Amino acid sequence: DQQVKQNSPSLSVQEGRISILNCDYTNSMFDYFLWYKKYPAEGPTFLISISSIKDKNEDGRFTVFLNKSAKHLSLHIVPSQPGDSAVYFCAARDYNFNKFYFGSGTKLNVKP
Amino acid sequence: DSGVTQTPKHLITATGQRVTLRCSPRSGDLSVYWYQQSLDQGLQFLIQYYNGEERAKGNILERFSAQQFPDLHSELNLSSLELGDSALYFCASRASGGDGYTFGSGTRLTVV
Numbered sequence: 001d002q003q004v005k006q007n008s009p010s011l012s013v014q015e016g017r018i019s020i021l022n023c024d025y026t027n028s029m030f031d032y033f034l035w036y037k038k039y040p041a042e043g044p045t046f047l048i049s050i051s052s053i054k055d056k057n058e059d060g061r062f063t064v065f066l067n068k069s070a071k072h073l074s075l076h077i078v079p080s081q082p083g084d085s086a087v088y089f090c091a092a093r094d095y096n097f098n099k100f101y102f103g104s105g106t107k108l109n110v111k112p
Numbered sequence: 113d114s115g116v117t118q119t120p121k122h123l124i125t126a127t128g129q130r131v132t133l134r135c136s137p138r139s140g141d142l143s144v145y146w147y148q149q150s151l152d153q154g155l156q157f158l159i160q161y162y163n164g165e166e167r168a169k170g171n172i173l174e175r176f177s178a179q180q181f182p183d184l185h186s187e188l189n190l191s192s193l194e195l196g197d198s199a200l201y202f203c204a205s206r207a208s209g210g211d212g213y214t215f216g217s218g219t220r221l222t223v224v
Contacts, residue, residue, distance in 0.1 A: 006154070034212050043114060043202055043215030044155070089155060091212075099168055100213065102147075104154030 003027045004092050006103035013110050019077040021106050023090035026071065030092040030101075035064060035075050038087045038105070047088070048075070080110045115139065118203050118216035126224055130191040133219045137184055137205030143167070144186040145213060146178055149200040161186055193223045 005024045013019045021035075031052045036044035050057040050064045050073070057064050063076045077084055087105045094101065115138035125131055137144050146158040157170030161180035172178075175193075180186040190197060200220050204213035 036215075041217070043116070043118075043204075043217045044213075045114070045215065046212050049212060099157065099160070100145075101157070102155040 004090060004101045004103040006090060006106050008106050010107040013080045013108065015082055015110055015112050016079045019080040019084065019108055019110065021075040021088050021108065023073045023103050024071060025092050027094060029094050029096055031095045032093040033066060033073050034091045036089045036091060038089065044089055082110050082112050084108060085110045114214050114216060116203060116205050116214050116216035118219050120219060121217065122220050124222045124224060125193060127193055127195060129193050130189065131193065131221065133188040133201050135186045135203030135216060138214055141205035141207050142184065143206040144180055145204045146188050147202040147204065149202065155202065195223050197221065198223045
């Protein structure tokens, strides 16, 4: 049972434009959400997070939006750069069970 | 360098064999998590240890086992290997009360 879903396996965006990566979840007990970025041959690295008490968190070019009623979060990258090309995983924490659940990832390709 | 060390980086072995993957968490982190990433799949949670004790189990096969030692390093043992076990195996550690994981760079296992 996939509690965190990333329905777009890949996304291609032109350099300078906005990249929007989406993530849906089913568990209303998730209280914390994170985005990880993964380059080939490397482990995932933390990118940005958001608590369930907020609906937006911004860090430079990266903004995460949380819509709790829709159980949906998204990562916006503006402006997109070729170095952003990577696989992006969203993750959610079930506080009760102290566990994190990951989506299947979205491969972003930013074209020069 | 994330501070989480995984060895070996690559492993090629034959079906039916047994291998051991090793992980050293970040200094001071008591929790170790093991994840499996198969081709085009997301990160599948296998097992978690906290200060030497098993804390949570995910989709871990009976052929797989893990342990965490007093020095907090962890080993994931995979036995009776099958072709389908070929994957990237990631270890992550988390500080007590920490909000996210720090991942190692992974071990790529190829079963031939």
